[in-house]
Structures are given as C-alpha cells and as structure tokens.
Amino acid sequence: MPYEFKIDKPPAGYAVTASGPGDETVEVAATDFISTEDGQHFIQRLEGFPDEILGNIAKSGPRISPSKVDHLLAVIQHDGTDTTVTAYVNELELSASIRVGRAVEKGEPVFKNDIVEIQSFRVEGVDIPETAGILFLFSVGWRKGLFFDFRPLPPNKQLIQYDLDRTFGQFYAHVMFQERFSISEHDWGSLFKTGWFPFNSLKHDTIQAIINYVRNDWDQTELIKKVSDNLNERIDDFRQNWQTQSVFAEHAKLLTHAIERFIDGDYISCISILYPRIEGLLRSFHTSIGATNDPSQKNLAESAVNLYTPNKRCLLIPHRFQQYLKSVYFQSFDPKNSDIACSRNSVGHGVANQEYFNQQSAIVGILVVQQLFYFFADSDKQNRISATESGP
Numbered sequence: 475m476p477y478e479f480k481i482d483k484p485p486a487g488y489a490v491t492a493s494g495p496g497d498e499t500v501e502v503a504a505t506d507f508i509s510t511e512d513g514q515h516f517i518q519r520l521e522g523f524p525d526e527i528l529g530n531i532a533k534s535g536p537r538i539s540p541s542k543v544d545h546l547l548a549v550i551q552h553d554g555t556d557t558t559v560t561a562y563v564n565e566l567e568l569s570a571s572i573r574v575g576r577a578v579e580k581g582e583p584v585f586k587n588d589i590v591e592i593q594s595f596r597v598e599g600v601d602i603p604e605t606a607g608i609l610f611l612f613s614v615g616w617r618k619g620l621f622f623d624f625r626p627l628p629p630n631k632q633l634i635q636y637d638l639d640r641t642f643g644q645f646y647a648h649v650m651f652q653e654r655f656s657i658s659e660h661d662w663g664s665l666f667k668t669g670w671f672p673f674n675s676l677k678h679d680t681i682q683a684i685i686n687y688v689r690n691d692w693d694q695t696e697l698i699k700k701v702s703d704n705l706n707e708r709i710d711d712f713r714q715n716w717q718t719q720s721v722f723a724e725h726a727k728l729l730t731h732a733i734e735r736f737i738d739g740d741y742i743s744c745i746s747i748l749y750p751r752i753e754g755l756l757r758s759f760h761t762s763i764g765a766t767n768d769p770s771q772k773n774l775a776e777s778a779v780n781l782y783t784p785n786k787r788c789l790l791i792p793h794r795f796q797q798y799l800k801s802v803y804f805q806s807f808d809p810k811n812s813d814i815a816c817s818r819n820s821v822g823h824g825v826a827n828q829e830y831f832n833q834q835s836a837i838v839g840i841l842v843v844q845q846l847f848y849f850f851a852d853s854d855k856q857n858r859i860s861a862t863e864s865g866p
Contacts, residue, residue, distance in 0.1 A: 477531045477561045484550060484557045484607065484627035485523055504630060505623040509649050511656060519620055523609055527561050538563055543611065547597060550607035552627050567598040570646060575675050576711050587677035590848060591789045592647040594639035604634040610642065619649040644787035651789055653682065662794065664688045669815065669834065671798050673841040674790055674848060680704045698834050705837055709733060712844050721759045721850045725751055729843060741836040748839035749821040752803065755843065759850050775799035779849055790848055803842060
C-alpha cells in the first residue's frame with residue numbers, strides 16, 4: 475500500500491547556485507535526471523528529497539533504510555492549501571516495452587544482449603495527474619537513476635505535457651547502458667576513424683568489445699572474428715526484417731544477394747552491392763517521409779534519424795549515427811592518396827583501395843543497413859516484446 479502524508483509546502487527543486495548573506499535570488503533546478511555515474515552529485519540529490527520522503531514515512535509507518543530502496547515513486551499534489559505526497563516504495567509493478575535484436579518466442583527469457591532499444595518504461599496501476607509533481611528513483615542492478623519534475627507545482631504550475639512512459643524509458647535505457655552514453659569525444663573519434671559504431675544489432679558484450687579494442691588501440695583481428703560470429707548468429711533475422719519494411723521493399727533483392735555473398739566469403743561483391751545501395755535506402759526513406767529539401771548526402775543523413783533526434787537518451791544514439799553517416803559512410807577522399815578506405819563515395823567512384831574490400835568493411839555495410847532498419851521500421855512492425863518487473 476502507498477504511504478500518504480502532508481508536507482508544509484510544495485518542493486521547488488534543488489539550488490544550483492549559492493546564496494550568501496543579503497542575496498535575494500538563487501537558481502533552482504525544478505526538473506532533472508541524474509544517475510549513479512554522476513557520483514557525489516547523485517548522492518547529494520538522494521540525501522535531499524528522497525531522504526525527506528523516507529523520514530516522513532517513518533513518522534507514522536516503518537523505518538525504511540535507504541540501502542533497501544529498490545524503487546521509490548512520489549506523486550506530489552497541491553490543492554491550493556495543502557500539499558499531499560503519495561509515496562510508493564518497493565511495491566510497484568514496472569514494465570518495459572523493448573525492441574529486441576532476434577526472434578523471440580512467447581515465454582522465452584530475454585537478456586541484456588538482446589535489447590536493441592527501450593521504447594517505454596511504465597509504472598503500472600498508478601495515476602499521475604498532469605498537475606502533480608514527480609520524484610522517481612529506480613534501480614537497474616547496482617545502478618540507480620533519479621528523475622524529478624516539480625514544475626507542475628506552485629509557483630511554476632507547468633503541466634506535464636510529455637509522455638511519461640517514453641520519458642521513463644529513456645532514463646531506464648541511460649542507466650542500463652550508461653557505458654554507451656558516456657563514450658568520450660576522443661573515443662567517438664577513434665570509433666569513426668576505424669569505421670566502427672556501437673551498432674544496436676550486436677550483442678551488448680560485442681559492442682563493449684568494440685569500444686574497448688578501439689579505446690586501447692588493440693589489434694583488431696580477434697575483434698573482427700567476434701563481431702563476425704555475432705553477425706552470423708543474427709543474419710537470418712536481418713534478412714527477414716528487411717522483407718517486412720516498406721522502404722526496404724524496392725531494394726530487398728539486392729540486399730539479400732549481398733548477404734548471400736557475405737556468407738560465401740565474397741566480400742568484394744558484398745561491399746560493391748551494399749555501399750551504393752545504402753544511399754538508395756536513404757533516398758527512398760527521404761522520399762517516403764515527404765521531405766522537400768534536396769536529397770544531398772548531408773540531408774539524407776539528417777532525415778534518416780530525424781524522428782529520433784529529440785530523444786537524447788535513445789539507445790540508437792541518433793545524433794551520433796547521423797555523424798557516422800556523414801563522416802564515415804559518406805566520407806570524402808583525396809584522389810592523390812592511395813590509402814582510401816571504403817565509403818559510399820570511394821566505392822562509387824572506383825577509387826577505394828582494394829585492400830579495404832575485406833571482411834570488416836562487409837560487416838560494417840550489413841550493420842549500417844540493419845541500423846537504418848531500426849530507424850525506418852514502421853511502428854506497427856517493430857520487433858517488440860513486453861518485459862515485466864515486479865516489486866517484492
């Protein structure tokens with residue numbers, strides 16, 4: 475059962491600037507999301523309002539140790555006179571809508587390695603009015619995330635006008651896969667330089683291997699084998715996926731043929747088909763969404779991820795994939811340089827060094843196509859399942 479109690483006044487947020495003697499103003503964060511990776515800043519936030527909520531519960535109910543809190547949701551309402559808090563601790567049923575990277579049967583266990591994207595994260599059975607303030611603390615294993623939004627309360631009175639389930643899903647994804655969201659600018663540069671990206675169709679541990687190999691500048695022979703083994707496990711699912719998506723329809727035969735060439739070890743043919751055809755996919759999608767701007771390579775890269783870019787914590791990492799398309803897939807070349815890697819432009823103009831028509835370039839081509847599938851997939855054909863987590 476939830477705990478309900480009154481507090482003296484509605485919370486406004488956390489001070490983000492100091493106020494000395496005689497100062498009259500202070501900057502306040504009325505909404506924010508932080509997680510375990512924020513270190514001491516995260517601890518300070520936990521020792522603020524969450525501690526106060528547990529303290530109020532202890533006045534007439536059980537004393538709950540902070541170390542035993544798996545999740546805590548506080549719904550705060552102000553009726554003009556009183557401020558009432560309804561708090562749920564370790565009792566909620568939480569469910570996530572997840573896109574997975576392989577075919578899954580009903581009742582089959584799903585693992586972190588299978589997750590492509592977290593679409594939403596729902597708090598079942600709790601009504602959160604648009605006029606209510608929210609504080610939500612949740613756990614993913616040892617990791618935790620904290621979100622609060624007090625803007626609906628006085629003095630702001632700014633109604634909740636965003637999708638809570640999708641918002642919670644973004645935060646859940648950030649905590650579960652925080653390694654991907656904390657990749658440094660230097661490491662992103664290294665990934666792009668070597669042609670890699672944390673492609674969502676790969677298993678989580680394979681993505682981590684890519685990041686570690688690139689970060690430490692290790693020889694990539696074993697990495698390519700690991701990625702290839704992972705790809706071979708899922709390549710049949712890719713082929714089936716590509717048959718179901720409308721934008722892929724006019725390219726399906728060539729894409730299927732490219733995969734057959736890859737399976738047979740004919741990387742030259744696979745690359746020769748895929749690299750120009752990826753631009754064809756981008757052009758088809760650009761047209762399908764009714765884009766009116768010129769289908770330049772820059773515009774194609776932007777329109778491909780445009781639907782997802784507002785979501786800064788999308789596991790597909792749209793703004794980075796847009797960069798990848800522009801700087802790696804559409805990479806320009808210097809005709810005076812003999813060491814030209816495979817890209818749309820170098821393959822199309824016949825100047826890519828033949829040594830780059832190799833297994834890694836073929837793997838990358840297939841993974842780019844599958845990444846585009848995730849961005850293009852019609853909402854009614856996305857490969858989703860429901861994963862349910864219940865409190866004790």
